[in-house]
Amino acid sequence: MKKSTQNRRPKGQKRKGQPAAATVPAPRVSRRAFGQWLGFGAAVVVVGGGAAAYGVTSFMASLAEQDLSEIGNGTPAIVQIHDPQCPTCTTLQREARVALEDLDSDTYQYRVASLISTDGLAFAQQYGVGRVTVMLFDGAGNVVDVLTGPRTADQLRLRFQTFLDADA
Helix, strand or coil: CCCCCCCCCCCCCCCCCCCCCCCCCCCCCCHHHHHHHHHHHHHHHHHHHHHHHHHHHHHHHHHHHCCHHHCCCCCCEEEEEECCCCHHHHHHHHHHHHHHHCCCHHHCEEEEEECCCHHHHHHHHHHCCCCCEEEEECCCCCEEEEEECCCCHHHHHHHHHHHHHHHC
């Protein structure tokens, strides 16, 4: 005996009186859209690669700046005693970098004695100085001047230039 089709619900209909669920066709990706996504992906790779290269270069420069063993090698040195968690230290470092932009980088070496590193902390203790300090060393490694406290780039530039002219 065959069941009547009268009692059956249409396919997709859940209860009496409800319409069947509408089917949504799968989105079709055009070649243009695929090309745009491909271009976006390439841009992300280029920007990401550039950021990584900048990060590596910046890290290597930071390591070179923290090499305090170069003081006294015949080239005058400008050394900042720096605590990375100190906002005043960070401001002083920014001002010092601006001041150094106008000077001939072949006539001096810029170093950072970071107080969070063992070498930097030992260096600061050796000279009895704290953070927010810039020290000037002649080519033989003798202390010429100690600048403490916040300074503007103009103040630092003038002092650095006078120091380098006197050491020349």
